[in-house]
Amino acid sequence: MKTMTRDHWALLAGAALLLLLPFTVSGYVLYVVNLLMVFVVLALGLHVVIGETGQFALAHAAFFGIGIYTAGIINTAWHPPFLVSIVAGGLLSAVLGYLIGYLALRMRDIYLALATFAFGEAMQWVFLSWEKVTGGSNGMKMDPAELFGYKLTNDLQAYPFVIVLTGLMLWLTVALARSQYGSSLRAVRESDVAAMAMGINVKAMKQSAFAISAAFAGIAGGMYTLFTSFIHPESLGFQTTILILTMVVVGGMGSVRGAVAGAIAFGLISELLRQLMSVQEIIYGLILMGFMMFKPKGLFADRNRRVARKAMEARKA
Amino acid sequence: MSTRPFLEVSGITVRFGGLVAVNSLSFEVARGSIHALIGPNGAGKSTTFNCISRYYQPTEGRIVVDGEDVTHHAPTRMAGMGIARTFQNLELFSDLSVYENVLLGCHSHSAGTLGRLLRRPSGEIRDLVDSLIERVGLTHDRETRARELDFGHQKLLEIARALALKPRLLLLDEPAAGLRNRDIENLDHLLTELAEKDGITVLLVEHVMQLVMSISDRITVMSFGQKIAEGTPKEISGNPAVIEAYLGKGAAHV
Numbered sequence: 001m002k003t004m005t006r007d008h009w010a011l012l013a014g015a016a017l018l019l020l021l022p023f024t025v026s027g028y029v030l031y032v033v034n035l036l037m038v039f040v041v042l043a044l045g046l047h048v049v050i051g052e053t054g055q056f057a058l059a060h061a062a063f064f065g066i067g068i069y070t071a072g073i074i075n076t077a078w079h080p081p082f083l084v085s086i087v088a089g090g091l092l093s094a095v096l097g098y099l100i101g102y103l104a105l106r107m108r109d110i111y112l113a114l115a116t117f118a119f120g121e122a123m124q125w126v127f128l129s130w131e132k133v134t135g136g137s138n139g140m141k142m143d144p145a146e147l148f149g150y151k152l153t154n155d156l157q158a159y160p161f162v163i164v165l166t167g168l169m170l171w172l173t174v175a176l177a178r179s180q181y182g183s184s185l186r187a188v189r190e191s192d193v194a195a196m197a198m199g200i201n202v203k204a205m206k207q208s209a210f211a212i213s214a215a216f217a218g219i220a221g222g223m224y225t226l227f228t229s230f231i232h233p234e235s236l237g238f239q240t241t242i243l244i245l246t247m248v249v250v251g252g253m254g255s256v257r258g259a260v261a262g263a264i265a266f267g268l269i270s271e272l273l274r275q276l277m278s279v280q281e282i283i284y285g286l287i288l289m290g291f292m293m294f295k296p297k298g299l300f301a302d303r304n305r306r307v308a309r310k311a312m313e314a315r316k317a
Numbered sequence: 318m319s320t321r322p323f324l325e326v327s328g329i330t331v332r333f334g335g336l337v338a339v340n341s342l343s344f345e346v347a348r349g350s351i352h353a354l355i356g357p358n359g360a361g362k363s364t365t366f367n368c369i370s371r372y373y374q375p376t377e378g379r380i381v382v383d384g385e386d387v388t389h390h391a392p393t394r395m396a397g398m399g400i401a402r403t404f405q406n407l408e409l410f411s412d413l414s415v416y417e418n419v420l421l422g423c424h425s426h427s428a429g430t431l432g433r434l435l436r437r438p439s440g441e442i443r444d445l446v447d448s449l450i451e452r453v454g455l456t457h458d459r460e461t462r463a464r465e466l467d468f469g470h471q472k473l474l475e476i477a478r479a480l481a482l483k484p485r486l487l488l489l490d491e492p493a494a495g496l497r498n499r500d501i502e503n504l505d506h507l508l509t510e511l512a513e514k515d516g517i518t519v520l521l522v523e524h525v526m527q528l529v530m531s532i533s534d535r536i537t538v539m540s541f542g543q544k545i546a547e548g549t550p551k552e553i554s555g556n557p558a559v560i561e562a563y564l565g566k567g568a569a570h571v
Contacts, residue, residue: 179435180428187421190410197370197408198482199396199425254412
């Protein structure tokens with residue numbers, strides 16, 4: 001009973017494209033693709049806590065930063081196989097995410113958004129001021145990631161690992177969403193009063209969703225160190241959190257495909273606009289406003305409605 | 318089978334600040350019976366209901382279910398004990414499908430361990446969900462989002478979701494409110510069947526007398542936070558104190 005759905009075709013086409021890419025394009029394009037994959041993992045992480053669980057967590061860039069600094073520092077100090085440093089960054093982020101998730105047990109909506117925003121700002125301040133560890137406002141140089149002596153020194157060498165890790169995280173997200181745990185997260189999003197009556201441990205769901213979301217961001221940070229050698233706290237502030245939030249919202253809240261499509265679309269837009277410097281923010285803002293006016297439910301909202309309508313017609317026939 | 322009542326409410330009092338919503342209320346619900354809690358608006362029925370389902374904490378008194386004192390249990394614990402509830406103003410998972418709503422009702426017995434939680438529901442559970450959807454007549458709406466159902470169907474969905482808990486005690490807060498006559502008749506059949514065939518003990522708070530009088534084995538009547546009468550539907554419908562509470566002083570003599 002394995003039939004190919006549109007999602008399968010899209011995955012297959014995407015995989016084929018990614019497989020052919022390194023033979024056809026230059027280093028910069030591969031850098032952009034690597035970066036887009038990091039954005040995909042970041043967006044998937046935010047999707048878990050906002051899209052599935054309905055908790056407004058606005059500190060994603062901070063967890064991303066924790067992943068980058070942790071992996072970068074470990075790579076520079078000990079040169080272990082890079083998976084070790086990526087997992088370490090993911091774990092540290094997860095622990096902090098779990099602790100921050102405690103806020104979600106006390107407050108909701110805009111209050112939760114503000115409180116997590118405050119944590120994000122505080123973390124950026126830590127990155128900036130803890131000079132001994134992070135290099136502060138001078139930024140931090142990182143040694144290349146290694147795998148048993150094989151050094152990843154350019155985008156092409158990092159590319160296959162970035163792709164495989166992204167695929168793995170995507171698979172994890174889908175498996176999570178389809179599990180009973182995923183159902184329980186959505187139950188909390190829809191009504192925590194009813195979730196309690198089902199025997200769902202609402203507090204555990206909220207906190208674990210925060211931890212998983214942060215772990216994704218931490219792993220994305222580790223992936224980032226596979227193809228970059230420098231990090232500056234400037235790029236780990238609220239703007240980055242908002243960029244990732246935009247990806248999730250514009251893609252279509254609660255939809256995994258939406259998070260992936262949003263990450264690719266807005267990752268590209270923000271990278272392309274980088275060339276335009278001063279007007280970048282204005283154009284970005286206009287695009288965002290356009291989306292909110294004409295596609296307020298996100299790119300994939302219409303598709304879901306089409307699927308529902310199809311099911312309805314099939315029923316009548 | 319023990320003869321001890323399945324649900325024992327002993328002397329519960331609920332105070333909200335200075336207001337006494339429920340005043341030293343006691344009643345018992347026999348195993349496998351349908352028991353109704355009725356009374357005029359503001360009598361304290363829903364407050365009592367929410368104490369039993371553990372959403373409110375009584376100031377005094379004890380609540381015992383099947384011999385176990387649950388007075389201080391967290392609401393989350395009740396599902397695991399086989400105590401299911403519905404809500405007065407519907408608390409569905411509105412953006413989720415009918416199927417996923419009922420599936421979530423299985424949470425306490427299908428996703429108990431971490432390993433099972435992280436897996437997809439078993440075939441056995443999926444079959445149970447489908448059979449419950451069929452039982453309340455929503456098979457054609459299996460993939461429809463809860464919010465897109467009409468009101469009567471949403472009420473039925475909430476009952477199907479409660480049944481997915483494999484309940485021993487079913488707590489229904491105004492299940493017939495807002496239903497059309499035909500839907501009330503269906504509900505009547507369903508609840509009677511649940512008590513008689515499935516052996517589920519049912520406690521309902523209800524205003525629709527047509528349903529209450531038809532299905533209840535016993536009725537407890539509350540007014541101003543106190544129990545004013547208790548008995549079979551026949552005894553209650555002829556009770557002057559009940560008529561007075563509903564229609565005002567003097568009405569009983571008309």
